[in-house]
Amino acid sequence: MNDNIYDVLIIGAGPAGLTAAIYTSRELHKTVVLEKAVAGGLPATTHLIENYPGFPEAIAGNELMERIKAQALRFGTELSEFSEVKSLVKEEGIFKTDIGTRIYESKTVIIASGSAPKVLGIEGEERLRGRGVSYCGICDGPFFAGMDVAIIGGGNSGLQEGEFLLKFVKSLTFVEYLPYMPASKILQKRLHDTGKVRFIVNHEVASIDGDDFVESITIKPRTRHESQKIDVAGVFIYAGFVPNSAFVEGLAQLDKAGYILTDERMQTSTPGLFAAGDIRSKQIRQITGATSDGTLAGIFAGAAIEGH
Numbered sequence: 001m002n003d004n005i006y007d008v009l010i011i012g013a014g015p016a017g018l019t020a021a022i023y024t025s026r027e028l029h030k031t032v033v034l035e036k037a038v039a040g041g042l043p044a045t046t047h048l049i050e051n052y053p054g055f056p057e058a059i060a061g062n063e064l065m066e067r068i069k070a071q072a073l074r075f076g077t078e079l080s081e082f083s084e085v086k087s088l089v090k091e092e093g094i095f096k097t098d099i100g101t102r103i104y105e106s107k108t109v110i111i112a113s114g115s116a117p118k119v120l121g122i123e124g125e126e127r128l129r130g131r132g133v134s135y136c137g138i139c140d141g142p143f144f145a146g147m148d149v150a151i152i153g154g155g156n157s158g159l160q161e162g163e164f165l166l167k168f169v170k171s172l173t174f175v176e177y178l179p180y181m182p183a184s185k186i187l188q189k190r191l192h193d194t195g196k197v198r199f200i201v202n203h204e205v206a207s208i209d210g211d212d213f214v215e216s217i218t219i220k221p222r223t224r225h226e227s228q229k230i231d232v233a234g235v236f237i238y239a240g241f242v243p244n245s246a247f248v249e250g251l252a253q254l255d256k257a258g259y260i261l262t263d264e265r266m267q268t269s270t271p272g273l274f275a276a277g278d279i280r281s282k283q284i285r286q287i288t289g290a291t292s293d294g295t296l297a298g299i300f301a302g303a304a305i306e307g308h
Contacts, residue, residue, distance in 0.1 A: 004105065005094065005105045005106060005107065006030050006031065006032050006104065006105065006106040006107070007024065007029035007030045007031060007106065007107050007108065007305045008020075008021075008024045008029050008030070008031045008032075008106060008107070008108050008109075008110060008298075008301050008302075008305070009031075009032055009033075009034065009095065009097055009104055009106035009108070009109050009110070010024075010031065010032070010033040010034070010109075010110045010112055011033075011034050011085050011088075011097070011109065011110070011111050011112060011113050012033075012034075012035060012041065012111070012112035012113040012114055012244075012277070012279070013033050013034075013035035013038075013039035013040065013041065013069065013079060013081070013112075014040065014041020014042065014043065014065075014112060014114050014277060014278075014290065015041060015043055015065070015068060015277065015287050015290040015291050015294065016112035016114075016276035016277025016278070016279075016290040016291065016293050016294040016297070017033055017035075017041075017110065017112030017276070017277065017294065018033065018039070018065070018068045018069055018071075018072045018077075018294070019068065019072075019276075019290070019291040019293075019294030019295055019298065020110045020112060020274075020276055020294040020295070020297045020298035020301070021033050021072040021075075021077040021294075021298070022068075022071050022072045022075060022077075022294075022298070023294070023295060023298025023299055023302070024077075024298045024301060024302055025072060025075035025076045025077040026075045027302050028076075029301075029302055029305055031076070031077050031078065032077070032078040032079075032080060032104065032106075033072070033077055033078065033079045033080070034080050034083040034085060034097065034099060034104070035079065035080070035081045035082070035083060036082065036083065036084035036085070036113075037081065037082065038081050038082075039065065039069050039079060039081060040061075040062060040065035040066070040069070041065065041114055042114060042115075042278075043061045043064060043065055043287050044061050044062045044065040045061060045062075045136050045137075045138045045139065046060075046061030046138065046160060046161075047060065047061065047137070047138055047160065047161070047163060047164035048060060048061070048160075048163070048164075049061050049064055049287065051286070051287075051288070052064060052287055052288065053288065061138075064287075068291075080099075083099045084099060084100070085097055085098070085099055085113070085247050086098045086099060086100050086247065087247055088109065088247050088248055088251060089251070090251065090270060090272070090273070093107075093272075094106070094107065095107070095108070095109045095272065095273070097109065107272065107304075107305050108272045108273070108274065108301045108304050108305055109272065109273050109274070110266075110274045110275070110276055110294075110297045110298070110301055111245075111248060111252070111260060111268075111273070111274065111275040111276070111279055112275070112276045112277045112279060112290075112293075112294065112297070113243075113244040113245065113279050114243075114244055114277055114278045114279055115241035115242055115243045115244060115278045115279065116241060116242050116244055117135040117237065117238070117239070117240075117241060117242075118239050118240040118241055118242050119237070119239075120152065120205060120237060120239055122205055122206065122207055122208065123206070123207035123208065124207050124208035124209055124210065124214075125208055125237070128208055128210055128213065128214050128235075131210075131212060131213045131214065132208075132210065132213045132214025132215075132233060132234045132235060133208060133214060133234075133235050133237065134234065134235070134236050134237075135236070135237055135238075136161075136236075137161035137162070137164050137165045137236055138161070138164060140234075140236075141161075141164055141165045141167070141168050141169075142168055143234070144165070144168055144169050144233060144234045145168040145169070146168075146169070146170050147169055147170055147232075147233035147234060148169065148170050148171045148173070148231060148232045148233060149165060149169045149170075149171070149172055149173070149232055149233065149234040149235070149236065150172070150173045150174075150175060150217050150230060150232040150234070150235050150236070151165075151172060151173070151174050151175070151235075151236045151237075151238060152175050152205055152235060152236070152237045152238065152239055153174075153175075153176065153237065153238035153239045153240070154174050154175075154176030154178070154181040154182055154183055154199065154201065155182050155183050155238060155240075156182075156183045156184055156187060157238045158174065158183065158236070158238035159174075159181075159183040159184075159187040159188065159191060160187065161236060161238065162174065162191055162197065163187075163190065163191065165236070166191070166194060166196060166197075169196075169234075170196070171196050171197070171198075172191070172196060172197045172198075173197075173198050173200065173230055173232065174197065174198070174199045174200065175200050175203050175204075175205055175217070175219055176199065176200065176201045176202075176203070177202075177203070177204050177222070177239075178201065178202070179201055179202040180201055181199055181201060200219065202221060202222050202223070203219045203220065203221055203222065204219065204220060204222055205217055205218070205219050206218045206219060206220050206227055208235050209229070213233070214232065214233060214234055214235055215231065215232075215233075216229045216230060216231045216232060217229070217230050217232055217235060241278070242258070243257065243258045243259045243260070243278070243279050244279065245258050245259065245260055245279060246258075248260065248273075251268075251270050251273065252268040252269055252270055252273055252275065253268065253269040254281075255281040257281075259279060259280060259281035259282075260275040260279050260280055260281060261280075261281050262274070262275050262280055262281075264296075265296060265300040266280070266293055266296045266297035266300060267300060271304070272301075272304050274297040274300065274301050275293075275297070276290065276293035276294045276296070276297040277289075277290035277293050277294065278290060280293060
């Protein structure tokens with residue numbers, strides 16, 4: 001067989017993909033990881049991670065992911081950043097992964113491409129993106145020092161980013177569509193106790209307003225028609241995620257939301273094709289769950305290689 005064929009090709013260098021690479025490379029399977037941006041995934045944009053075992057004092061998201069990446073590289077994993085997958089096919093038992101400038105061939109593939117922040121699709125969101133509209137507090141928080149800022153979404157992701165933003169901003173207003181804040185109680189209490197945060201539930205954002213930059217948001221109750229404006233200089237959106245699975249349609253079975261269906265071995269409907277992490281169809285998406293998925297995908301991809 002062609003020596004240029006990889007044993008394992010992993011799509012996505014987040015916690016699931018890099019953990020899978022640790023397991024496959026450590027077993028001396030020729031492994032390459034393709035990442036459309038930089039390694040680390042969404043956890044690398046998280047200020048502090050408090051619920052990853054082994055770090056009682058918490059750890060910065062980018063530091064945790066750098067450690068996991070270093071461990072994968074130590075065992076011989078090849079990593080190709082800024083390599084976005086355009087298509088994936090299987091021909092005569094070999095997977096062919098096209099990134100536009102090159103086609104990789106491999107015996108097995110582990111999809112760990114995760115998900116991307118969901119856009120609201122409201123007036124002003126796209127027009128003011130990068131001009132006050134952001135999806136990453138870690139990336140853009142310092143630009144809003146001393147300003148009033150809104151966060152759309154009351155889940156754990158939004159509140160965790162809010163903790164980071166409080167280092168810089170004057171105040172935070174959370175707007176949540178549900179009639180309650182879905183984030184963990186400890187996060188809610190911690191932010192509430194700062195005296196710089198208010199929570200508005202059972203409301204939706206009708207528009208993000210401003211000429212050249214964000215100046216305000218217009219919100220309205222879900223049960224009534226009146227609306228109100230809130231003056232803010234920045235809007236951070238955490239309204240859920242969309243799976244990065246478009247390239248695998250037709251090759252793996254997806255659920256209604258576009259997440260990949262697997263069995264307990266992380267195997268998809270196509271032999272030799274596995275999925276791990278947030279791209280999988282499941283109820284809970286946490287870093288620990290992603291590393292667990294990556295472990296299983298790495299082990300069972302290795303088993304598939306032995307029988308290739």
